[in-house]
Amino acid sequence: MRILLIQPPYDLQPDDERQAMPPLGLAYIAAVLERAGYGVRILDCVAEGFQHLTPLADGRRRHGLPAEALTRVIQESDPAIVGVSCLFSSQSPAAHDVCALVKRVAPTAITIMGGAHPSALPRETLADQNVDVVALGEGERSMLRLVQALERGTFPPPQTNGLAFRDGDEIRVDPLTERIVEIDSLPPPARHLLPMRQYFDHRAPHGSIVKRNPCTNMITSRGCPAQCCFCSIHNVWGRKFRYHSAARVIAEIETLIADYGVREIQFEDDNLTLHKRRMEEICRTIVDRGIDITWSTPNGVAVYALDEKLLSLMREAGCHHLTLGIESGSEHTLKEIIGKPLRLDRVQPIVRACRKLGVGVSAFFVVGFPGETRKEMQKTFDFALSLDVDTLNFFTATPYPGTRLYQQCIEQGLIETPVDFARLRIGRPLISTTEWSAQELVGMAREAQARFYRRAARRHPVRFFTTVLNKFAREPGYIARKALDTIFPHRFRPAGVDT
Ligand code: B12
Incomplete structure (x- = not known):
């Protein structure tokens, strides 16, 4: 199972500062997947495309890797599952664009989005056909269950707690009720999968x-x-x-x-x-x-x-x-x-x-x-x-x-x-x-x-x-x-x- 986790670019307002810091959520998820024996790649579009600003409407600029570079990474990784982080609502247009690109470049890949925005609005997020699944709240367990189920060829997974997805014409939302009580049971975030040197160099x-x-x-x-x-x-x-x-x-x-x-x-x-x-x-x-x-x-x-x-x-x-x-x-x-x-x-x-x-x-x-x-x-x-x-x-x-x-x-x-x-x-x-x-x-x-x-x-x-x-x-x-x-x-x- 090849898994690619993506931090999408940020959309900046005209006078926003550029910021780039390790996406800890993806790093926590990657650590859990690695511990379970899966190979994972994390692509941080912001850090990896730090010098890149693409103009958008209203004077906004998209900060991070442009579509061509992202396309190349998706092709190279040939993922079965792509996880996309969407921490804040203002990042949701970029997160949906990433999912659309994934579906164009790797049409058989399953896309899952997580973070504060889709957790609050799973139905609205799933209205986009390019998003297959939403992780509600903390994503370590839900992501692992999804990956394990897909590996067995089962979808939806037997345990859907914390997941939202389309089921025929319906959208099923199973709110997260089983949170991780002892968070020390989680492995430390997989920083070795992140471009740490780049964060230090960007100083942002x-x-x-x-x-x-x-x-x-x-x-x-x-x-x-x-x-x-x-x-x-x-x-x-x-x-x-x-x-x-x-x-x-x-x-x-x-x-x-x-x-x-x-x-x-x-x-x-x-x-x-x-x-x-x-x-x-x-x-x-x-x-x-x-x-x-x-x-x-x-x-x-x-x-x-x-x-x-x-x-x-x-x-x-x-x-x-x-x-x-x-x-x-x-x-x-x-x-x-x-x-x-x-x-x-x-x-x-x-x-x-x-x-x-x-x-x-x-x-x-x-x-x-x-x-x-x-x-x-x-x-x-x-x-x-x-x-x-x-x-x-x-x-x-x-x-x-x-x-x-x-x-x-x-x-x-x-x-x-x-x-x-x-x-x-x-x-x-x-x-x-x-x-x-x-x-x-x-x-x-x-x-x-x-x-x-x-x-x-x-x-x-x-x-x-x-x-x-x-x-x-x-x-x-x-x-x-x-x-x-x-x-x-x-x-x-x-x-x-x-x-
Ligand atoms: C650090 C931070 C930032 C950083 C970026 C962080 C980064 N690259 O990782 C910066 C400074 C850039 C930032 C900016 C903003 N932020 Co901010 N930020 C945070 C903060 C404090 C910590 C994020 C973090 O590292 N969390 C720790 C990790 C472990 O958690 P996580 O990333 O959420 O991941 C978990 C789950 O969300 C989920 N998950 C996340 N991604 C994925 C992906 C998949 C595939 C799956 C399955 C699960 C999953 O599973 C993860 C593990 O359990 C949070 C509050 C918080 N405590 O989380 C606010 C927060 C995310 N930010 C928020 C806001 C509002 C903003 C701004 C919009 C504020 C503004 N200036 O207007 C800006 C947006 C900037 C922009 N350019 O658009 C809000 C989001 C609300 C919303 N719906 O928009 C939050 C939730 C704060 C709050 N109290 O409400 N932010």
């Missing part, structure tokens, strides 16, 4: 705050119990927090150092520190063994899962930057609209503790939820600007499929249907209410962001310019746009342009 990891290279990513837990209305990750992992043991995390770090000379790690967990004792054990072991690693949390950590003692230990264990998902400066919005279990009075002490310890801090805020008033948004801007952080981001609420926000927007007719998934990006507001329009949100967020940049440049010039230079080295166009926005924040661009 998650966000630009990297202290040392080579830098790579890890994920040490699955599931987040919080019920934030805009977050879609429960479609992949569910809400129960499951985690790798401290010993397993340390072993993975040590392997990354030994095999690839890694010096920095970006933890992509949704709630890295939720299990405090585990986090303490990870940090203590790093310190006790003198493991030479620095790390950050670009996907965000929850303020409610941090305290000063833990922060101090994290700092000692190499943590140099934390991104805090605060979301709102209004208690009402946090509690009644978003549903995040965060008390705002906990935020300042955590930010101050980070400053005291020398840990850099970024903060994420989101405005523009249906039901949110201008006054509440103003509270968010004021609160955010009261924090002594290194970087601040104001995103506009984006209705990702499978979230309460998406459901609400569809039910109340707040977004256009059919939804244009390519436009589901955090800086591109789609929602307008009777109180404010999407276009106004862009202006408000941009004005607040500009105030932050101006203040940061005045108060902490060295810190500010180091951050800017860092980004400039990677994407000069991006910095030029941000500079213009800061100098002319009132200049209105059409709605849908990134803030």
Whole structure:
């Protein structure tokens, strides 16, 4: 059984930075398949086609291998099964194009798509005849079952838990109910199948705050119990927090150092520190063994899962930057609209503790939820600007499929249907209410962001310019746009342009 797993290209908005990092989901799946004796190839179109940008409509660009190069790999691999990852909705046009190409080049191959987007919308995904199967949520077991069944010439597999597929004229969806309880039972991600050297060379990891290279990513837990209305990750992992043991995390770090000379790690967990004792054990072991690693949390950590003692230990264990998902400066919005279990009075002490310890801090805020008033948004801007952080981001609420926000927007007719998934990006507001329009949100967020940049440049010039230079080295166009926005924040661009 020849199996090819593909990370499709990313579709970039006009001023997006290029990013390329190991597709850990495919690497976890490949490891399970290899352990069961199957030969697997992973093709990361983004890393392998890093220099390649194909223009699309609306000024967007497709970043990654062009169709001709992908065709060659499919021909060479002659796969029986092709797994395609579709982590975010905005990647779905590219993921469907990859499936179409597979069906043209290798018509007998079975295509299976997995990731956050198809997990939330299996029926819509299977409306495309080029997709044969959808994996719902974590894909290791479902993929293995599918491969084993196909090898025996059986389809659908006897156990369909976690799979969706066409059955005659019908679409069958069997939601994932049996999640992997002990995730340590999974082998470590098969990084040996990834072009690791290329990720290090491209230097385009998650966000630009990297202290040392080579830098790579890890994920040490699955599931987040919080019920934030805009977050879609429960479609992949569910809400129960499951985690790798401290010993397993340390072993993975040590392997990354030994095999690839890694010096920095970006933890992509949704709630890295939720299990405090585990986090303490990870940090203590790093310190006790003198493991030479620095790390950050670009996907965000929850303020409610941090305290000063833990922060101090994290700092000692190499943590140099934390991104805090605060979301709102209004208690009402946090509690009644978003549903995040965060008390705002906990935020300042955590930010101050980070400053005291020398840990850099970024903060994420989101405005523009249906039901949110201008006054509440103003509270968010004021609160955010009261924090002594290194970087601040104001995103506009984006209705990702499978979230309460998406459901609400569809039910109340707040977004256009059919939804244009390519436009589901955090800086591109789609929602307008009777109180404010999407276009106004862009202006408000941009004005607040500009105030932050101006203040940061005045108060902490060295810190500010180091951050800017860092980004400039990677994407000069991006910095030029941000500079213009800061100098002319009132200049209105059409709605849908990134803030
Ligand atoms: C790192 C990351 C990124 C990286 C890219 C990651 C990569 N190349 O692997 C970057 C920084 C580029 C990124 C960008 C964005 N991201 Co992002 N990202 C993540 C993050 C934090 C971790 C992904 C990860 O490594 N997971 C760990 C691995 C093990 O899990 P996995 O990849 O999901 O794979 C498992 C399953 O999904 C499934 N699976 C996945 N693929 C396949 C394929 C097959 C064949 C099968 C069978 C199964 C399968 O099985 C895997 C193993 O169990 C997730 C949140 C999260 N914790 O997962 C958000 C997440 C995927 N991102 C999200 C979003 C919204 C975005 C953006 C759109 C945000 C924005 N800026 O507007 C952008 C899109 C950029 C673009 N150009 O279009 C959302 C997706 C929601 C949606 N429906 O769109 C998520 C879920 C976050 C959230 N809380 O909602 N992101």
